[in-house]
Amino acid sequence: TETIHLADYTPPGWLVERTELTFRLHPTATRVISRLRFRRNPRAPEQAFFLHGEDLTLISARIDGQEITPEVTDKGLTCDVPAGDFTFEAEVEISPEDNTRLEGLYMSGGIYCTQCEAEGFRRITYYPDRPDVMAPFHVRVESDMPVLLSNGNKAGEGEGWAEWDDPWPKPAYLFALVAGDLKAHPGAFTTASGKDVELNIWVREADLGKCDFAMEALIKSMRWDEEKYGREYDLDIFNLVAVSDFNMGAMENKGLNIFNSKLVLASPETATDGTYERIEAVIAHEYFHNWTGNRITCRDWFQLSLKEGLTVFRDQQFTSDMRSAPVKRIEDAGLMRSHQFREDGGPLAHPVRPESFVEINNFYTVTVYEKGAEVIGMLHRLVGPEAYRKALDLYFERHDGEAATVEDWLRVFEDSTGRDLSQFKRWYSQAGTPRLNVEESFKDGTYTLTLEQQTPPTPGQERKLPFHMPVAVGLLSPNGDEAVPTQVLELTEPRQSFTFEGLGARPILSINRDFSAPVIVTRKTTAAEEAFLLASDTDPFNRWDAGRALARRTLQQMMHEGSSPSHVYLGAIGQVLAEHGLDPALRARLLGLPGEDELAADEAAAGRAADPARIHKARESLKDAVARMHVGALQRTYMEAQTEGPYAPDAEQSGKRLLANAALSLLSRGDGGDTAREQFARADNMTLSLGALQALLSIGSGEAELAAFEERWRGDELVMDMWMSQQVQLAAPERALEVTRRLTEHPAFNAKNPNRLRAVIGALPANAAGFHDASGEGYAFLADWLIRTDKVNPQIAARLSTAFQTWKRYGERRQEMIQAQLARVAEAEGLSRDLREMVVRMRA
Ligand code: DPP
Ligand code: ZN
Numbered sequence: 001t002e003t004i005h006l007a008d009y010t011p012p013g014w015l016v017e018r019t020e021l022t023f024r025l026h027p028t029a030t031r032v033i034s035r036l037r038f039r040r041n042p043r044a045p046e047q048a049f050f051l052h053g054e055d056l057t058l059i060s061a062r063i064d065g066q067e068i069t070p071e072v073t074d075k076g077l078t079c080d081v082p083a084g085d086f087t088f089e090a091e092v093e094i095s096p097e098d099n100t101r102l103e104g105l106y107m108s109g110g111i112y113c114t115q116c117e118a119e120g121f122r123r124i125t126y127y128p129d130r131p132d133v134m135a136p137f138h139v140r141v142e143s144d145m146p147v148l149l150s151n152g153n154k155a156g157e158g159e160g161w162a163e164w165d166d167p168w169p170k171p172a173y174l175f176a177l178v179a180g181d182l183k184a185h186p187g188a189f190t191t192a193s194g195k196d197v198e199l200n201i202w203v204r205e206a207d208l209g210k211c212d213f214a215m216e217a218l219i220k221s222m223r224w225d226e227e228k229y230g231r232e233y234d235l236d237i238f239n240l241v242a243v244s245d246f247n248m249g250a251m252e253n254k255g256l257n258i259f260n261s262k263l264v265l266a267s268p269e270t271a272t273d274g275t276y277e278r279i280e281a282v283i284a285h286e287y288f289h290n291w292t293g294n295r296i297t298c299r300d301w302f303q304l305s306l307k308e309g310l311t312v313f314r315d316q317q318f319t320s321d322m323r324s325a326p327v328k329r330i331e332d333a334g335l336m337r338s339h340q341f342r343e344d345g346g347p348l349a350h351p352v353r354p355e356s357f358v359e360i361n362n363f364y365t366v367t368v369y370e371k372g373a374e375v376i377g378m379l380h381r382l383v384g385p386e387a388y389r390k391a392l393d394l395y396f397e398r399h400d401g402e403a404a405t406v407e408d409w410l411r412v413f414e415d416s417t418g419r420d421l422s423q424f425k426r427w428y429s430q431a432g433t434p435r436l437n438v439e440e441s442f443k444d445g446t447y448t449l450t451l452e453q454q455t456p457p458t459p460g461q462e463r464k465l466p467f468h469m470p471v472a473v474g475l476l477s478p479n480g481d482e483a484v485p486t487q488v489l490e491l492t493e494p495r496q497s498f499t500f501e502g503l504g505a506r507p508i509l510s511i512n513r514d515f516s517a518p519v520i521v522t523r524k525t526t527a528a529e530e531a532f533l534l535a536s537d538t539d540p541f542n543r544w545d546a547g548r549a550l551a552r553r554t555l556q557q558m559m560h561e562g563s564s565p566s567h568v569y570l571g572a573i574g575q576v577l578a579e580h581g582l583d584p585a586l587r588a589r590l591l592g593l594p595g596e597d598e599l600a601a602d603e604a605a606a607g608r609a610a611d612p613a614r615i616h617k618a619r620e621s622l623k624d625a626v627a628r629m630h631v632g633a634l635q636r637t638y639m640e641a642q643t644e645g646p647y648a649p650d651a652e653q654s655g656k657r658l659l660a661n662a663a664l665s666l667l668s669r670g671d672g673g674d675t676a677r678e679q680f681a682r683a684d685n686m687t688l689s690l691g692a693l694q695a696l697l698s699i700g701s702g703e704a705e706l707a708a709f710e711e712r713w714r715g716d717e718l719v720m721d722m723w724m725s726q727q728v729q730l731a732a733p734e735r736a737l738e739v740t741r742r743l744t745e746h747p748a749f750n751a752k753n754p755n756r757l758r759a760v761i762g763a764l765p766a767n768a769a770g771f772h773d774a775s776g777e778g779y780a781f782l783a784d785w786l787i788r789t790d791k792v793n794p795q796i797a798a799r800l801s802t803a804f805q806t807w808k809r810y811g812e813r814r815q816e817m818i819q820a821q822l823a824r825v826a827e828a829e830g831l832s833r834d835l836r837e838m839v840v841r842m843r844a
Contacts, residue, residue: 025143052122111180121172176253185211252289273654309372326540472516475507585655609811616769661691728763736770765803776817794832
């Protein structure tokens with residue numbers, strides 16, 4: 001297998017001036033006829049003419065009308081070409097129905113659809129399939145399907161055909177085609193400059209009632225991007241299609257977004273509040289790509305975070321504006337800690353801009369996406385919102401229509417603010433989570449804060465240089481007042497001191513407020529100080545963080561010292577429950593405990609082998625203790641969190657339901673599940689049904705409810721996904737594998753559908769104690785499924801394999817068993833490039 005390096009980037013030898021495609025659709029024998037106008041790239045070195053192409057049957061090829069016989073390999077095609085401009089034409093045959101990888105043109109439930117990012121277009125026809133080759137596309141689709149869609153504006157249609165014209169030059173990865181028996185949920189938008197845009201969400205007829213929310217989210221996104229970034233939509237029509245089989249969440253193809261149906265379809269009965277929020281965010285994310293990704297794209301795939309980090313940052317801003325900013329920050333920081341720190345601290349660690357890859361699909365990661373967004377968040381914090389907006393204006397002005405790089409991105413900030421960002425740039429090249437060590441001293445009214453940064457080695461990067469990071473800090477007086485309001489300290493040195501003068505008493509530090517830098521703060525504190533911050537910090541993120549720290553502290557004592565749950569923690573939770581004025585969503589978050597996987601990371605960081613069974617037990621008994629101690633307050637909280645009036649998936653109502661479900665889950669530990677059964681019986685929305693079901697499953701009950709749920713929802717694949725994944729995740733550890741295995745034989749399961757695979761196979765590792773069962777059977781089960789799935793869909797297999805990335809956290813026996821399974825996968829016949837790369841990186 002071949003490794004691709006950023007350092008080897010060479011500009012394309014030829015550019016495409018115009019791309020014309022004709023599709024004669026057929027399930028097993030689709031013909032793709034291409035007509036490409038090529039022009040020599042004056043800025044490229046001499047090179048052979050090469051077009052990517054994989055799994056294509058070449059029928060014929062011509063240059064300037066003359067039949068040619070190109071040299072074809074399993075990677076692409078080469079041929080002699082004229083010195084000047086020329087037209088290349090080809091006809092190829094492909095079989096959408098046999099395409100189970102879901103890359104290129106494939107069929108999903110009788111609908112033709114495409115997924116080209118990153119390198120799927122080469123499975124459609126021969127083409128320079130690289131993002132720095134941008135061209136206007138004209139597409140003709142011939143099929144007897146009633147709806148025929150492609151990118152851009154409609155250029156004509158008739159019986160059995162339609163033509164689409166996309167005037168905006170784009171790389172092939174943004175190409176899309178959809179053909180099927182679809183119905184439109186229509187909408188309309190008038191841009192700030194008065195242009196009318198036709199909007200359509202295309203779904204199966206049966207799903208037409210589940211599109212209102214997605215349409216509203218789209219319209220809000222379009223408006224928000226105009227107001228916040230000055231970006232208008234640039235075509236006459238915007239189409240969005242929901243399909244059932246999709247490797248990713250959604251895809252930003254120009255003017256024709258294609259979505260995993262789970263991120264479009266929603267009704268109160270079938271979608272949870274969490275799903276609604278995800279839909280709103282992902283609709284926004286894909287829409288925002290129209291400027292950050294499509295109008296300005298990436299020069300090469302190493303620059304992926306240029307569009308993804310930025311677009312995630314933009315969708316986070318959007319959600320903060322639509323809902324609660326502190327709650328959103330807690331969710332995002334929580335995801336960084338639970339998922340990105342895990343990646344950054346293990347064998348799969350890589351920089352936000354990776355320097356090499358074997359299979360680019362393996363780099364659509366939390367590091368490229370979420371850490372990439374954090375890096376932009378830091379930039380935003382360092383320069384301030386106004387300078388940020390000015391820099392973005394310059395970015396659009398300077399690079400519109402181009403394929404840009406991280407260097408281009410940072411240069412607009414340097415040019416518009418006069419700042420030197422050369423040290424800041426290390427966030428793009430150095431992997432690993434920095435540790436921030438804190439020392440404090442106080443004398444004669446002067447408080448000195450000394451910060452020391454240190455980043456551990458990651459694969460291929462032994463030594464790290466210091467980062468330039470904003471550390472938001474506030475100081476609290478012992479009485480809870482803010483002695484020094486939030487200040488952003490700029491840390492650039494390995495060790496740096498900051499002083500604060502004129503303080504009356506030794507202050508209490510609130511550091512890395514709002515999660516200003518994606519780092520791990522290591523600091524000697526006491527339970528009393530954490531309890532103080534949980535009760536009094538003015539920064540909501542740090543309140544949450546202090547609660548987490550307090551929970552970890554007691555869980556560790558329970559695990560290793562046989563202590564009973566700490567009274568400080570239990571008392572602090574009591575106070576949170578009694579804080580009626582606090583946003584319910586925030587209160588719910590404050591009640592949550594760190595996940596078992598995060599606790600395992602803590603164990604490893606403390607130099608101990610993580611014991612998943614013991615972690616699980618400690619966490620369960622802490623929940624029991626909270627439930628016992630606060631039964632009255634939990635009942636009051638539960639009552640207080642009931643919503644009135646018709647269901648709405650807005651921030652206010654969903655915050656209440658989140659709190660109600662959190663209280664319910666604790667209450668169920670004391671009442672045998674009676675309240676949950678009652679909630680399940682009366683629930684008129686999925687958030688409350690599922691919350692009740694979860695509460696019951698987590699106390700080992702809920703058989704009758706599971707059956708009733710299945711009876712009601714067996715026809716709805718998206719609801720059944722939740723039904724399946726909750727059973728796996730919440731099964732008692734000793735039953736987890738059996739439950740998973742049984743579900744793989746359930747009629748609702750389908751080993752070819754990514755959502756089903758994620759809901760069942762992907763859910764097992766989320767049941768940490770079950771997956772890591774001492775027998776090692778969980779590991780063997782996952783390895784079997786990796787080998788099996790790899791033959792169907794390598795991208796999904798590679799993704800599921802990441803469950804093994806934490807192997808170093810565990811004891812020798814478990815390490816050996818995981819390594820043995822990785823070795824078995826490595827030896828499997830015909831292993832894909834995707835899965836092979838992952839296994840190689842994770843093997844010792
Ligand atoms: N569809 C993926 C996303 O929007 C890849 N571009 O992030
Ligand atoms: Zn994206």
